[in-house]
Amino acid sequence: xxxxxxxxxxxxxxxxxxxxxxxxxxxxxxxxxxxxxxxxxxxxxxxxxxxxxxxxxxxxxxxxxxxxxxxxxxxxxxxxxxxxxxxxxxxxxxxxxxxxxxxxxxxxxxxxxxxxxxxxxxxxxxxxxxxxxxx
Numbered sequence: 001x002x003x004x005x006x007x008x009x010x011x012x013x014x015x016x017x018x019x020x021x022x023x024x025x026x027x028x029x030x031x032x033x034x035x036x037x038x039x040x041x042x043x044x045x046x047x048x049x050x051x052x053x054x055x056x057x058x059x060x061x062x063x064x065x066x067x068x069x070x071x072x073x074x075x076x077x078x079x080x081x082x083x084x085x086x087x088x089x090x091x092x093x094x095x096x097x098x099x100x101x102x103x104x105x106x107x108x109x110x111x112x113x114x115x116x117x118x119x120x121x122x123x124x125x126x127x128x129x130x131x132x133x134x135x
Contacts, residue, residue, distance in 0.1 A: 001126035003075035004032045006065045013080035018046045036061035062092040069099045077107040
């Protein structure tokens with residue numbers, strides 16, 4: 001079952017996300033991929049897969065992905081954020097992670113969790129149906 005996945009990474013985490021995505025290219029190519037601007041461009045170059053690119057995070061890309069969550073059009077977020085380097089758009093990051101929690105959206109913030117999510121038969125074979133809040 002084709003899902004829509006968002007791939008996002010802060011500057012210091014972009015190489016880690018690209019390495020992870022390259023390792024999981026065979027699984028990722030089965031799904032629709034979206035990303036924030038710079039990250040999406042780097043991923044497209046590394047993977048040669050179609051990726052819908054939004055604005056960069058500080059220019060509103062985080063909010064664009066947040067809108068997908070609120071509209072029920074995103075199935076998973078892989079967001080390698082950098083907790084050791086404060087970002088000027090840190091409130092946007094927190095808002096995006098808050099939306100994942102509110103909408104019960106699977107989110108991976110590091111390689112270990114992303115590995116578990118991308119290999120989960122519950123999620124990617126369509127047998128898992130997440131509860132979406134009735135707000």
